[in-house]
Amino acid sequence: SAPGGAVTTADLPLRENLRGASAYGAPQLSVPVQLNTNENPHPPTDALVEDVAESVLEAARELHRYPDRDAVALRTDLAEYLSGRTGVALTVDNVWAANGSNEILQQLLQAFAGPGRSAMGFVPSYSMHPIISDGTDTEWLPVYRAGDFTLDVDAAVAAITEQRPDVVFVTSPNNPTGHSIPLDALRRILDAAPGIVIVDEAYAEFSAAPSAITLIDEYPAKLVVSRTMSKAFAFAGGRLGYLAAAPAFVEALLLVRLPYHLSVQTQAAARAALRHADDTLASVEKLARERDRVSAALAEAGYTVIPSDANFVLFGRFTDAARAWQAYLDRGVLIRDVGIPEHLRVTIGLAAENDAFLAASAELAATEL
Ligand code: PMP
Secondary structure (H helix, E strand, C coil), rough: CCCCCCCCCCHHHCCCCHHCCCCCCCCCCCCCEECCCCCCCCCCHHHHHHHHHHHHHHHHCCCCCCCCCCCHHHHHHHHHHHHHHHHHCCCCCEEEECCCCCHHHHHHHHCCCCCEEEEEEEEECHHHHHHHHHHHEEEEEEECCCCCCCCCCCHHHHHHHHHHCCCEECCCCCCCCCCCCCHHHHHHHHHHHCEEEEEEEEHHHHCCCCHHHCCCCCCCCEEEEEEEECCCCCCCHHHHEEEEHHHHHHHCCCCCCCCCCCCHHHHHHHHHHHHHHHHHHHHHHHHHHHHHHHHHHHHHCCCCCCCCCCCCCEEECCCCCCHHHHHHHCCCCCCEECCCCEEEECCCCCCHHHEEEHHHHHHHCCCCC
């Protein structure tokens, strides 16, 4: 066994709030049909792969030097992309970037939450929000969504008013339920929040709903919008997340970020991937059409389908979701048990993958799961 293997975490002087906690654990299994982590199933084009390779090759000549600590060129490109998408004239000063939006969220909690402070989220939602809260020793305050998984704005405002969280997370479209939040509902949450509101827009490109970025000028001291290249940009392996907010937020994050957190390879590869944004984002519309096809076919087979604005669908009802998840896996289809009783979540894949998923679903509809 490994040296030191006799010691368990119970023997370590771990912080009290991490004792007994579970790590993020989406299973990484090698099966024919992988529809479990909301990636874009379309592989990068040859042109993109070549551009990334050439850019990283050039960047490698500078590997003896630290990278641009503030990733100015990359942030400029991201600002330009967001401005084009939202019509809001963002500059480099409005944008910050990190290794995935998970790191963005962690930096935000390091700066604006932590011991003695709290973060609220509307659950079920993205499982990393409470995990990052735990990791930064922030008290996590979950508020339940309505029975149909939509965000009950009255209940949200009441909970914010009563519990006064330092940070409010709003995921839009929400993972794992797929709903987007309308801007007027978001305004009510922003008006009620005593601290900051992080709108996690990891799946924004899949939705036609207007971005919270359009509200930054209205709520400059409160609103942060988090984005990622992991989903629509098909860049999950490249690890690049970013945010848009008033410049003061970017200044605040400089206090907690580790120097040189974005490697020269990451910065070069992300900039190359962004140059192919039009090509890559063309897959988004295809995925939205596939999502609608899968949703309709599931409903046809007798499942309950939660309407989704993203590249995944939550569906049910199973007597035993864990057993149903295993039954899909036994048929070579890996989907996700997100811990919501009677429901499972499927990521929209390529047409053939979706067909395999639907064939398994039709088979399972006839059984007692
Ligand atoms: N936010 C949400 C809502 C997500 O679903 C995910 C990915 N599962 C992320 C953030 C983090 O993605 P990444 O760190 O790859 O940007």
